[in-house]
Amino acid sequence: MAGENQELRSAGLKVTHPRVKILQLFENSNERHLSAEDTYKLLLEAGEEIGLATVYRVLTQFEAAGLIIRHNFDGASAVFELVRGDHHDHMVCAESGQVIEFHSAEIERLQKEIAEQHGFELVDHNLVLYVKPKK
Amino acid sequence: MAGENQELRSAGLKVTHPRVKILQLFENSNERHLSAEDTYKLLLEAGEEIGLATVYRVLTQFEAAGLIIRHNFDGASAVFELVRGDHHDHMVCAESGQVIEFHSAEIERLQKEIAEQHGFELVDHNLVLYVKPKK
């Protein structure tokens, strides 16, 4: 309830109607991965008249604040996801469009190892598996 | 020299001037990762008057034919890379912008394993490590 307000303040953002509603949407939606357009439409369905430009601005601010992360799965449009503390990667089904989250400590370890072997420090990574149903 | 012509024919594509030039560009350029815009500009510099729309169409056809692959590193614009038979992933240095290619059979194996554990078949994947120089 008021939890969102605190999260926004901690992020250094004023508690405005659009920001609260968008944060609530991410916290309550069944679909964890939403594009700006998805977000905009869901707000409209919920009777919230929030401009699409505002949705984009708020999502960008949330990303900068570390509240959500942006994914560019295919290149078409970005999708956003609430940060819940648990890091994970994604598997996208080419047929159903379904997005599955997974985590592999071993892959994470190997990534770090490979970066270091090349004289670098691993800052971030992006792993997406494109799959189809097993016959 | 005539190698490109054969590659194009095998791909079921007519041997036209734009297609030959674009394929040569990818085979001879020092930079292995080119966006449509990069390709267009390099062609202009080489004195080839090929339309940007044609560049996009040819790159899309080459991708469909399996001659090149498309990467969406950041979401801004896609970059293309000649398929040389060796599969590899990429490491991008945040400071220098440098792109390093690497391959890990172990990560590949784990990916396949994970997809299968979830009841899927791995079709493709995208792995990018974002790194910075080790201090």
Added chain:
DNA sequence: CTAATTGCAAAAGCTTTGCAGCGCA
């Protein structure tokens, strides 16, 4: 009250498409 935020519409990238003319097979 004041600076931050919003909404609208216009603009900005990147990419695709319609169509008339040109070129390879």
Added chain:
DNA sequence: TGCGCTGCAAAGCTTTTGCAATTAG
């Protein structure tokens, strides 16, 4: 010759931005 290909310009999409009005603190 015929169908595919090219070029240009226009249109499409996602995302960003300018600006006046509104709102949070």
